[in-house]
Amino acid sequence: MIEKVSSFLNEFKFEDIPKVAIDNSLRSFVDLIGVAASATQTDLSKIIRKHCKNFYAPNPNQGISSSIWFDGSNVNVLGATLANSMTIDSLDAHDGQKLTKGHVGCGLIPSIIACMEAEKNYCSKDLLRNLVIGYEIGTRAGISLHESSKDYHTSGAWISIACAGIVSRILELNKNQIREAFGIAEFYGPRSQMMRCIDYPTMVKDGSGWGAMSGVNAAYLAKEGFSGSPAITVEDESLSYIWSDLGSKWYTNEQYLKLYPVCRWAQPALEACLFLKRKHNIDVNNIESITINTFHEAKRLDNKYPENTEQAQYSLPYPVAIALIFERLSAQEVSEKFFKNKEVINLTEKILVCESDKYNKAFPKNRYADAVIKLKNGNEFKSKPTEAKGDPENPLLMRDIKNKFEDLTFNLLGKDRSERLFKKIIELDYSSDFKEVLELIIGSVDKKSF
DSSP states (O other): HHHHHHHHHHOOOOGOOOHHHHHHHHHHHHHHHHHHHHHHTTTHHHHHHHHHHHHOOOTTTTOOOOEETTTEEEEOHHHHHHHHHHHHHSSOOOOOBOOOOOOSHHHHHHHHOOOOOOOTTOOOHHHHHHHHHHHOOOOHHHHHHHOOOSSOOTTTTHHHHHHHHHHHHHOOOOHOOOOOHHHHHHHHHHOOOOHHHHOOOOTTTHHHHHHHHHHHHHHHHHHHTOOOOOOOHOOGGGGGHHTTTBBBBGGGGGGGGOSSSSSGHHHHHHHHOOOHHHHHHHOOGGGEEEEEEOOOOTTOOHHOOOOOHHHHHHOSSHHHHHHHHOOOOOGGGGGGGTTTTTHHOOOOTEEEEEEEEHHHHHTTTTOOOEEEETTTTTEEEEEBBOOOSSSSSOOHHHHHHHHHHHHHHHHHOHHHHHHHHHHHHHOTTTTBBBBHHHHHHHOOOOOOOO
Protein backbone atom coordinates (compact mmCIF):
# COMPACT_ATOMS: atom_id res chain seq x y z
CA MET A 1 0.00 0.00 0.00
CA ILE A 2 2.95 2.36 0.35
CA GLU A 3 2.71 3.37 -3.32
CA LYS A 4 -1.01 4.08 -2.99
CA VAL A 5 -0.61 6.04 0.24
CA SER A 6 2.29 8.18 -1.00
CA SER A 7 0.47 8.84 -4.27
CA PHE A 8 -2.63 9.85 -2.32
CA LEU A 9 -0.56 12.30 -0.29
CA ASN A 10 1.18 13.87 -3.26
CA GLU A 11 -1.30 13.63 -6.09
CA PHE A 12 -4.85 13.69 -4.73
CA LYS A 13 -6.44 16.99 -5.75
CA PHE A 14 -8.35 19.32 -3.49
CA GLU A 15 -11.12 19.50 -6.06
CA ASP A 16 -11.71 15.74 -5.71
CA ILE A 17 -12.48 15.96 -1.99
CA PRO A 18 -16.24 15.86 -1.29
CA LYS A 19 -17.59 19.11 0.12
CA VAL A 20 -19.08 17.27 3.10
CA ALA A 21 -15.58 16.13 4.07
CA ILE A 22 -14.30 19.71 3.88
CA ASP A 23 -17.23 20.91 6.00
CA ASN A 24 -16.70 18.19 8.60
CA SER A 25 -12.99 18.95 8.81
CA LEU A 26 -13.87 22.58 9.56
CA ARG A 27 -16.30 21.49 12.29
CA SER A 28 -13.49 19.50 13.90
CA PHE A 29 -11.05 22.37 13.38
CA VAL A 30 -13.17 25.04 15.07
CA ASP A 31 -14.14 22.69 17.89
CA LEU A 32 -10.52 21.83 18.57
CA ILE A 33 -9.43 25.49 18.59
CA GLY A 34 -12.07 26.25 21.20
CA VAL A 35 -10.75 23.42 23.35
CA ALA A 36 -7.18 24.70 22.90
CA ALA A 37 -8.10 28.18 24.12
CA SER A 38 -9.76 26.94 27.29
CA ALA A 39 -7.04 24.35 27.88
CA THR A 40 -4.37 27.03 28.20
CA GLN A 41 -5.59 27.42 31.79
CA THR A 42 -4.60 23.89 32.80
CA ASP A 43 -1.38 23.25 34.71
CA LEU A 44 -0.34 20.78 32.00
CA SER A 45 -0.52 23.46 29.32
CA LYS A 46 1.33 26.01 31.42
CA ILE A 47 4.15 23.55 32.09
CA ILE A 48 4.54 22.33 28.51
CA ARG A 49 4.44 25.85 27.04
CA LYS A 50 7.14 27.00 29.44
CA HIS A 51 9.16 23.87 28.61
CA CYS A 52 8.92 24.47 24.87
CA LYS A 53 9.90 28.12 25.19
CA ASN A 54 12.96 27.07 27.20
CA PHE A 55 14.11 24.17 25.05
CA TYR A 56 12.63 24.60 21.54
CA ALA A 57 13.61 28.16 20.65
CA PRO A 58 13.68 29.10 16.96
CA ASN A 59 17.01 28.86 15.17
CA PRO A 60 17.94 32.48 14.36
CA ASN A 61 20.07 31.32 11.42
CA GLN A 62 17.08 29.75 9.70
CA GLY A 63 14.78 32.72 10.09
CA ILE A 64 11.71 30.53 10.56
CA SER A 65 9.52 29.93 13.58
CA SER A 66 6.06 28.77 14.61
CA SER A 67 3.68 30.03 17.27
CA ILE A 68 2.35 28.72 20.55
CA TRP A 69 -1.39 29.29 20.37
CA PHE A 70 -3.07 31.80 22.68
CA ASP A 71 0.34 32.55 24.15
CA GLY A 72 2.05 34.97 21.76
CA SER A 73 5.39 33.15 21.87
CA ASN A 74 7.52 31.90 18.98
CA VAL A 75 9.35 28.57 19.06
CA ASN A 76 10.56 26.15 16.42
CA VAL A 77 8.28 23.76 14.53
CA LEU A 78 8.80 20.91 16.97
CA GLY A 79 8.11 23.11 19.98
CA ALA A 80 4.90 24.51 18.52
CA THR A 81 3.68 21.04 17.61
CA LEU A 82 4.43 19.68 21.08
CA ALA A 83 3.04 22.65 23.03
CA ASN A 84 -0.19 23.01 21.05
CA SER A 85 -0.94 19.28 20.84
CA MET A 86 -0.39 18.74 24.55
CA THR A 87 -2.43 21.81 25.41
CA ILE A 88 -5.39 20.39 23.50
CA ASP A 89 -4.84 16.98 25.09
CA SER A 90 -4.94 18.57 28.56
CA LEU A 91 -8.70 19.18 28.27
CA ASP A 92 -10.44 16.05 27.03
CA ALA A 93 -13.10 17.77 24.94
CA HIS A 94 -11.67 17.34 21.43
CA ASP A 95 -12.87 15.25 18.50
CA GLY A 96 -12.16 11.55 18.02
CA GLN A 97 -12.99 8.45 16.00
CA LYS A 98 -14.48 5.27 17.41
CA LEU A 99 -12.44 2.63 15.59
CA THR A 100 -9.15 4.33 16.43
CA LYS A 101 -10.21 4.50 20.08
CA GLY A 102 -8.49 7.86 20.03
CA HIS A 103 -8.12 11.30 18.52
CA VAL A 104 -6.77 12.33 15.12
CA GLY A 105 -7.14 16.12 15.20
CA CYS A 106 -5.37 16.71 18.52
CA GLY A 107 -1.92 15.97 17.06
CA LEU A 108 -2.66 16.49 13.38
CA ILE A 109 -3.90 20.09 13.31
CA PRO A 110 -1.04 21.54 15.41
CA SER A 111 1.44 19.73 13.14
CA ILE A 112 -0.13 21.13 9.98
CA ILE A 113 -0.33 24.70 11.24
CA ALA A 114 3.17 24.68 12.78
CA CYS A 115 4.75 23.48 9.56
CA MET A 116 2.71 25.68 7.22
CA GLU A 117 3.47 28.71 9.38
CA ALA A 118 7.18 27.88 9.37
CA GLU A 119 7.09 27.46 5.59
CA LYS A 120 5.12 30.73 5.29
CA ASN A 121 2.33 28.97 3.41
CA TYR A 122 -0.98 30.62 4.30
CA CYS A 123 -3.06 29.16 1.47
CA SER A 124 -6.45 28.06 2.82
CA LYS A 125 -6.85 25.56 -0.02
CA ASP A 126 -3.67 23.83 1.10
CA LEU A 127 -4.76 23.98 4.74
CA LEU A 128 -8.14 22.39 4.01
CA ARG A 129 -6.61 19.73 1.81
CA ASN A 130 -4.05 18.90 4.47
CA LEU A 131 -6.78 18.69 7.11
CA VAL A 132 -8.86 16.17 5.22
CA ILE A 133 -5.94 14.11 3.92
CA GLY A 134 -4.48 14.07 7.42
CA TYR A 135 -7.71 12.79 8.94
CA GLU A 136 -7.82 10.04 6.30
CA ILE A 137 -4.24 8.92 6.93
CA GLY A 138 -4.51 9.29 10.70
CA THR A 139 -7.72 7.31 11.09
CA ARG A 140 -6.39 4.43 9.02
CA ALA A 141 -3.09 4.46 10.90
CA GLY A 142 -4.98 4.17 14.19
CA ILE A 143 -7.14 1.30 12.96
CA SER A 144 -4.05 -0.43 11.54
CA LEU A 145 -2.13 -0.25 14.80
CA HIS A 146 -5.04 -1.68 16.79
CA GLU A 147 -5.34 -4.50 14.26
CA SER A 148 -1.63 -5.32 14.33
CA SER A 149 -0.90 -5.05 18.06
CA LYS A 150 -2.52 -6.77 21.03
CA ASP A 151 -1.67 -3.91 23.37
CA TYR A 152 -3.89 -0.83 23.40
CA HIS A 153 -1.70 2.14 22.54
CA THR A 154 -2.44 5.84 22.89
CA SER A 155 -3.22 8.13 19.97
CA GLY A 156 0.41 9.25 20.05
CA ALA A 157 1.52 5.83 18.85
CA TRP A 158 -0.24 6.17 15.51
CA ILE A 159 -0.77 9.90 15.00
CA SER A 160 2.98 10.06 14.34
CA ILE A 161 2.27 8.31 11.00
CA ALA A 162 -0.30 10.89 9.92
CA CYS A 163 1.87 13.83 10.97
CA ALA A 164 4.88 12.41 9.15
CA GLY A 165 2.79 11.99 6.01
CA ILE A 166 1.14 15.37 5.95
CA VAL A 167 4.32 17.28 6.84
CA SER A 168 6.07 15.33 4.07
CA ARG A 169 3.40 16.70 1.76
CA ILE A 170 3.91 20.27 3.01
CA LEU A 171 7.67 19.91 2.53
CA GLU A 172 7.09 18.44 -0.95
CA LEU A 173 9.03 15.24 -0.28
CA ASN A 174 9.16 12.59 -2.99
CA LYS A 175 7.68 9.11 -2.62
CA ASN A 176 10.90 7.52 -1.41
CA GLN A 177 11.31 10.20 1.24
CA ILE A 178 7.69 9.77 2.32
CA ARG A 179 8.27 6.06 2.81
CA GLU A 180 11.30 6.79 4.98
CA ALA A 181 9.31 9.37 6.97
CA PHE A 182 6.61 6.79 7.71
CA GLY A 183 9.24 4.31 8.80
CA ILE A 184 11.00 6.78 11.07
CA ALA A 185 7.73 7.96 12.61
CA GLU A 186 6.48 4.45 13.36
CA PHE A 187 9.84 3.35 14.79
CA TYR A 188 10.32 6.38 17.04
CA GLY A 189 6.67 7.12 17.81
CA PRO A 190 5.64 6.60 21.46
CA ARG A 191 4.13 3.15 21.99
CA SER A 192 2.51 4.33 25.21
CA GLN A 193 -0.11 2.07 26.84
CA MET A 194 -3.48 3.80 27.09
CA MET A 195 -4.91 1.85 30.01
CA ARG A 196 -1.97 2.83 32.24
CA CYS A 197 -3.15 6.42 32.00
CA ILE A 198 -6.76 5.32 32.57
CA ASP A 199 -5.80 3.50 35.77
CA TYR A 200 -3.34 6.21 36.90
CA PRO A 201 -4.44 9.50 35.29
CA THR A 202 -1.58 11.98 34.99
CA MET A 203 -0.34 14.62 32.57
CA VAL A 204 0.97 12.05 30.07
CA LYS A 205 -2.64 11.76 28.84
CA ASP A 206 -3.16 10.32 25.32
CA GLY A 207 0.41 10.75 24.08
CA SER A 208 -0.74 13.00 21.21
CA GLY A 209 1.88 15.71 21.65
CA TRP A 210 4.86 13.38 21.66
CA GLY A 211 3.44 11.38 18.76
CA ALA A 212 2.82 14.50 16.68
CA MET A 213 6.31 15.81 17.41
CA SER A 214 7.79 12.42 16.43
CA GLY A 215 5.95 12.55 13.12
CA VAL A 216 7.06 16.10 12.33
CA ASN A 217 10.62 15.18 13.27
CA ALA A 218 10.44 12.15 10.98
CA ALA A 219 9.47 14.22 7.93
CA TYR A 220 12.29 16.71 8.44
CA LEU A 221 14.77 13.86 8.98
CA ALA A 222 13.61 12.11 5.82
CA LYS A 223 14.10 15.36 3.92
CA GLU A 224 17.78 15.29 4.96
CA GLY A 225 18.24 11.67 3.85
CA PHE A 226 17.67 9.85 7.15
CA SER A 227 16.33 6.33 6.55
CA GLY A 228 13.74 4.32 8.47
CA SER A 229 12.43 0.78 8.65
CA PRO A 230 9.28 0.10 6.57
CA ALA A 231 6.18 1.09 8.56
CA ILE A 232 4.22 -2.07 9.37
CA THR A 233 0.99 -0.15 9.87
CA VAL A 234 1.16 1.00 6.25
CA GLU A 235 3.03 -1.78 4.44
CA ASP A 236 1.83 -5.02 6.05
CA GLU A 237 -0.17 -6.86 3.36
CA SER A 238 -2.61 -8.19 5.95
CA LEU A 239 -3.63 -4.58 6.67
CA SER A 240 -4.00 -3.50 3.04
CA TYR A 241 -7.80 -3.63 3.24
CA ILE A 242 -7.68 -0.68 5.66
CA TRP A 243 -5.83 1.49 3.13
CA SER A 244 -7.31 0.26 -0.14
CA ASP A 245 -10.28 2.65 -0.08
CA LEU A 246 -8.23 5.85 0.23
CA GLY A 247 -9.94 8.49 -1.87
CA SER A 248 -13.29 6.69 -1.95
CA LYS A 249 -14.23 6.22 1.71
CA TRP A 250 -13.97 9.36 3.85
CA TYR A 251 -13.23 8.79 7.52
CA THR A 252 -13.25 12.57 7.95
CA ASN A 253 -17.02 12.17 8.05
CA GLU A 254 -16.79 9.63 10.89
CA GLN A 255 -15.16 11.82 13.54
CA TYR A 256 -17.22 12.50 16.65
CA LEU A 257 -17.44 15.76 18.57
CA LYS A 258 -17.85 15.89 22.34
CA LEU A 259 -20.24 17.93 24.42
CA TYR A 260 -18.25 17.44 27.61
CA PRO A 261 -14.52 17.70 28.60
CA VAL A 262 -14.19 14.15 29.95
CA CYS A 263 -13.26 10.80 28.45
CA ARG A 264 -15.67 9.75 25.71
CA TRP A 265 -16.20 6.41 27.47
CA ALA A 266 -17.89 8.17 30.40
CA GLN A 267 -20.31 10.16 28.28
CA PRO A 268 -22.90 7.46 27.44
CA ALA A 269 -23.49 6.97 31.17
CA LEU A 270 -23.73 10.73 31.66
CA GLU A 271 -26.29 11.02 28.86
CA ALA A 272 -28.34 8.11 30.24
CA CYS A 273 -28.51 9.65 33.72
CA LEU A 274 -29.38 13.11 32.44
CA PHE A 275 -32.14 11.61 30.30
CA LEU A 276 -33.71 9.91 33.33
CA LYS A 277 -33.44 13.00 35.49
CA ARG A 278 -35.14 15.21 32.91
CA LYS A 279 -37.79 12.68 31.88
CA HIS A 280 -38.89 11.91 35.43
CA ASN A 281 -38.07 15.29 36.99
CA ILE A 282 -35.80 13.66 39.55
CA ASP A 283 -34.56 15.66 42.53
CA VAL A 284 -30.97 14.55 43.17
CA ASN A 285 -31.59 14.81 46.92
CA ASN A 286 -34.09 11.95 46.58
CA ILE A 287 -31.67 9.55 44.88
CA GLU A 288 -30.89 6.38 46.83
CA SER A 289 -28.51 4.80 44.31
CA ILE A 290 -27.37 4.89 40.68
CA THR A 291 -26.22 1.78 38.84
CA ILE A 292 -24.33 2.21 35.58
CA ASN A 293 -23.92 -0.73 33.20
CA THR A 294 -21.25 -0.19 30.58
CA PHE A 295 -18.27 -1.72 28.76
CA HIS A 296 -14.99 -2.77 30.40
CA GLU A 297 -12.89 0.23 29.40
CA ALA A 298 -15.49 2.64 30.78
CA LYS A 299 -15.71 0.69 34.03
CA ARG A 300 -12.00 1.30 34.50
CA LEU A 301 -12.86 5.01 34.84
CA ASP A 302 -14.03 4.35 38.39
CA ASN A 303 -12.23 7.13 40.26
CA LYS A 304 -14.81 8.60 42.62
CA TYR A 305 -12.60 11.19 44.32
CA PRO A 306 -10.44 13.12 41.82
CA GLU A 307 -7.67 15.28 43.21
CA ASN A 308 -6.63 16.95 39.94
CA THR A 309 -8.14 17.67 36.55
CA GLU A 310 -6.52 14.62 34.92
CA GLN A 311 -8.26 12.32 37.38
CA ALA A 312 -11.53 14.21 36.95
CA GLN A 313 -11.39 13.87 33.16
CA TYR A 314 -10.69 10.13 33.42
CA SER A 315 -13.53 9.45 35.83
CA LEU A 316 -17.05 8.20 35.22
CA PRO A 317 -18.82 8.69 38.59
CA TYR A 318 -17.54 12.23 39.11
CA PRO A 319 -18.81 13.80 35.84
CA VAL A 320 -22.12 11.94 36.19
CA ALA A 321 -22.62 13.45 39.65
CA ILE A 322 -21.57 16.92 38.45
CA ALA A 323 -23.96 16.82 35.49
CA LEU A 324 -26.90 15.62 37.57
CA ILE A 325 -26.40 18.30 40.22
CA PHE A 326 -25.51 21.32 38.08
CA GLU A 327 -27.08 20.38 34.71
CA ARG A 328 -23.80 21.27 33.01
CA LEU A 329 -20.28 19.95 32.61
CA SER A 330 -17.67 22.29 31.18
CA ALA A 331 -14.04 23.14 31.84
CA GLN A 332 -14.73 24.75 35.21
CA GLU A 333 -16.43 21.61 36.53
CA VAL A 334 -13.33 19.48 36.02
CA SER A 335 -11.23 21.85 38.12
CA GLU A 336 -10.29 21.74 41.81
CA LYS A 337 -13.13 24.10 42.66
CA PHE A 338 -15.60 21.18 42.70
CA PHE A 339 -13.47 18.32 44.06
CA LYS A 340 -14.39 18.94 47.71
CA ASN A 341 -18.02 19.83 47.07
CA LYS A 342 -19.99 17.82 49.67
CA GLU A 343 -23.06 17.44 47.46
CA VAL A 344 -20.92 16.06 44.62
CA ILE A 345 -19.08 13.67 46.93
CA ASN A 346 -22.34 12.46 48.47
CA LEU A 347 -23.89 11.67 45.09
CA THR A 348 -20.69 10.15 43.71
CA GLU A 349 -20.65 7.65 46.58
CA LYS A 350 -24.07 6.40 45.49
CA ILE A 351 -22.87 5.46 41.98
CA LEU A 352 -22.01 1.84 41.20
CA VAL A 353 -20.35 1.06 37.83
CA CYS A 354 -20.86 -2.47 36.46
CA GLU A 355 -19.47 -4.24 33.40
CA SER A 356 -21.77 -5.62 30.69
CA ASP A 357 -20.73 -8.47 28.38
CA LYS A 358 -23.23 -7.23 25.80
CA TYR A 359 -21.68 -3.78 25.75
CA ASN A 360 -18.16 -5.26 25.69
CA LYS A 361 -18.98 -7.08 22.46
CA ALA A 362 -20.23 -3.84 20.85
CA PHE A 363 -17.06 -1.88 21.71
CA PRO A 364 -15.35 0.02 20.03
CA LYS A 365 -17.82 0.41 17.19
CA ASN A 366 -20.50 1.28 19.70
CA ARG A 367 -20.00 2.66 23.22
CA TYR A 368 -23.09 1.87 25.26
CA ALA A 369 -24.20 2.47 28.80
CA ASP A 370 -27.49 2.31 30.63
CA ALA A 371 -28.45 3.72 33.99
CA VAL A 372 -30.76 2.64 36.80
CA ILE A 373 -31.70 5.39 39.26
CA LYS A 374 -33.40 4.25 42.47
CA LEU A 375 -35.12 6.82 44.66
CA LYS A 376 -35.45 6.81 48.43
CA ASN A 377 -39.20 6.19 48.08
CA GLY A 378 -38.52 2.91 46.25
CA ASN A 379 -39.29 4.13 42.72
CA GLU A 380 -36.79 2.94 40.12
CA PHE A 381 -36.14 4.23 36.62
CA LYS A 382 -34.03 2.54 33.93
CA SER A 383 -32.74 4.02 30.70
CA LYS A 384 -32.33 2.36 27.34
CA PRO A 385 -28.83 1.50 26.02
CA THR A 386 -27.40 4.94 25.36
CA GLU A 387 -24.59 6.33 23.21
CA ALA A 388 -23.14 9.81 23.58
CA LYS A 389 -24.31 12.69 21.41
CA GLY A 390 -21.94 13.89 18.73
CA ASP A 391 -21.30 10.56 17.02
CA PRO A 392 -21.56 10.58 13.21
CA GLU A 393 -24.91 8.80 13.54
CA ASN A 394 -26.15 11.50 15.93
CA PRO A 395 -24.06 14.59 15.10
CA LEU A 396 -24.04 17.83 17.02
CA LEU A 397 -25.93 20.66 15.39
CA MET A 398 -23.97 23.76 14.45
CA ARG A 399 -25.64 25.66 17.28
CA ASP A 400 -24.35 23.00 19.71
CA ILE A 401 -20.82 23.44 18.38
CA LYS A 402 -21.11 27.22 18.58
CA ASN A 403 -22.50 27.11 22.13
CA LYS A 404 -19.64 24.87 23.22
CA PHE A 405 -17.09 27.15 21.55
CA GLU A 406 -18.54 30.22 23.27
CA ASP A 407 -18.62 28.46 26.63
CA LEU A 408 -14.95 27.55 26.27
CA THR A 409 -13.67 30.87 24.90
CA PHE A 410 -15.80 33.92 25.85
CA ASN A 411 -14.18 34.50 29.27
CA LEU A 412 -10.67 34.08 27.89
CA LEU A 413 -10.81 35.67 24.46
CA GLY A 414 -13.62 38.13 24.93
CA LYS A 415 -16.86 38.07 22.98
CA ASP A 416 -15.56 39.91 19.91
CA ARG A 417 -12.42 37.83 19.37
CA SER A 418 -14.28 34.59 20.08
CA GLU A 419 -17.05 35.34 17.59
CA ARG A 420 -14.62 36.51 14.90
CA LEU A 421 -12.48 33.39 15.32
CA PHE A 422 -15.45 31.04 15.07
CA LYS A 423 -16.78 32.82 11.99
CA LYS A 424 -13.38 32.97 10.26
CA ILE A 425 -12.82 29.22 10.66
CA ILE A 426 -16.31 28.04 9.72
CA GLU A 427 -16.41 30.30 6.69
CA LEU A 428 -12.81 29.64 5.64
CA ASP A 429 -12.72 30.06 1.88
CA TYR A 430 -10.26 27.86 0.03
CA SER A 431 -9.49 30.73 -2.35
CA SER A 432 -8.26 32.95 0.51
CA ASP A 433 -5.47 32.59 3.07
CA PHE A 434 -5.83 31.60 6.70
CA LYS A 435 -3.49 34.28 8.04
CA GLU A 436 -6.36 36.07 9.83
CA VAL A 437 -7.32 32.83 11.56
CA LEU A 438 -3.72 32.29 12.61
CA GLU A 439 -3.43 35.82 13.99
CA LEU A 440 -6.55 35.28 16.12
CA ILE A 441 -5.14 31.99 17.42
CA ILE A 442 -1.66 33.30 18.18
CA GLY A 443 -2.49 36.24 20.44
CA SER A 444 -2.28 35.60 24.17
CA VAL A 445 -5.33 35.23 26.41
CA ASP A 446 -6.24 36.97 29.63
CA LYS A 447 -4.42 35.50 32.62
CA LYS A 448 -7.40 34.02 34.42
CA SER A 449 -7.56 30.90 36.56
CA PHE A 450 -9.00 27.67 35.16
